[in-house]
Amino acid sequence: MAIDHIDENKIDRNELAHEDSTSHNESNERISHSLTFRAMILFQVLAYGSYSILVHLCEHDGHIMFSSATMNLVLELVKLIFSLIALLCTSKQSSSILFAKGSFVQHSLPYAVPGLLYFINNNLAVHMQLQMDPASYQILSNFKIATTAILYRIIIKHKLSQQQWFAVALLFSGGLFYSLGNVTNSAVLSTDNTTKMFIRPLGLPMILLYCTLSGLAGVYNEWILKKYYTQSLHLQNIYLYTYGSLLNLVPAVGIPLLVSGSFHQLNPFEGFSIYTWLVIVTQALNGLFMAKSVMEKRDATHDHP
Numbered sequence: 041m042a043i044d045h046i047d048e049n050k051i052d053r054n055e056l057a058h059e060d061s062t063s064h065n066e067s068n069e070r071i072s073h074s075l076t077f078r079a080m081i082l083f084q085v086l087a088y089g090s091y092s093i094l095v096h097l098c099e100h101d102g103h104i105m106f107s108s109a110t111m112n113l114v115l116e117l118v119k120l121i122f123s124l125i126a127l128l129c130t131s132k133q134s135s136s137i138l139f140a141k142g143s144f145v146q147h148s149l150p151y152a153v154p155g156l157l158y159f160i161n162n163n164l165a166v167h168m169q170l171q172m173d174p175a176s177y178q179i180l181s182n183f184k185i186a187t188t189a190i191l192y193r194i195i196i197k198h199k200l201s202q203q204q205w206f207a208v209a210l211l212f213s214g215g216l217f218y219s220l221g222n223v224t225n226s227a228v229l230s231t232d233n234t235t236k237m238f239i240r241p242l243g244l245p246m247i248l249l250y251c252t253l254s255g256l257a258g259v260y261n262e263w264i265l266k267k268y269y270t271q272s273l274h275l276q277n278i279y280l281y282t283y284g285s286l287l288n289l290v291p292a293v294g295i296p297l298l299v300s301g302s303f304h305q306l307n308p309f310e311g312f313s314i315y316t317w318l319v320i321v322t323q324a325l326n327g328l329f330m331a332k333s334v335m336e337k338r339d340a341t342h343d344h345p
Contacts, residue, residue, distance in 0.1 A: 155283025171243030
């Protein structure tokens with residue numbers, strides 16, 4: 041009896057030690073995940089905030105020195121490669137769908153719409169930098185929060201509270217009054233004056249178009265995620281980045297070819313600088329981190345409906 045009692049005590053102690061070890065490991069995992077998530081958010085903020093500055097550093101005599109289509113082509117290809125590797129490493133079933141004969145076009149067609157919208161927007165974002173300073177771009181690009189909210193309500197029928205509509209109205213009106221004041225004061229701003237906050241007249245319709253397309257693409261992507269929930273997010277990204285790559289490939293090669301008139305003199309990377317490559321690296325990582333965040337959110341929603 042005494043031996044049995046001792047054995048039971050040993051078992052209890054072992055179970056407690058195992059539970060403590062499991063709890064400790066789970067706690068470490070939560071801390072690690074929290075730190076990783078915060079680091080990702082911090083990087084995304086820095087990448088988003090530095091975009092306009094880096095593009096302006098590529099500017100010379102009022103012109104963007106590199107091809108926006110080539111930059112976005114490289115950017116889309118980088119994200120496509122990473123998504124393809126992630127898919128092959130995580131999901132054999134989705135990989136078989138990707139490489140099935142005739143399957144790619146059939147399953148990828150819904151992603152042609154956001155691919156086209158992002159193609160227009162990403163190139164517009166580059167050339168729009170000539171029409172305003174980085175600070176004005178950061179302020180006015182927040183218009184896409186308002187356009188996304190409105191389109192989300194119209195398309196997905198998601199209701200916003202009165203407080204949310206009030207916040208959207210404040211955001212829109214604040215940005216509008218700011219932009220109108222700066223357009224009035226900067227209509228004749230010289231191209232050499234880069235020390236002032238300014239918006240040239242063409243900048244306002246460009247930013248409105250940019251924010252509208254951004255909101256539409258975001259809402260459409262949300263609709264796709266909900267409709268094709270069973271698909272791997274990596275597979276969905278591959279579809280999206282493939283269309284982005286193909287659409288950017290045409291002007292990236294076609295425009296330099298028309299300018300040079302010969303394949304021998306073709307140089308799509310003309311005008312690229314260290315700042316251009318920094319844009320590519322930061323925006324590629326930003327897109328991949330965003331995809332990871334969406335994946336975790338979707339998994340959490342599925343686990344806790």
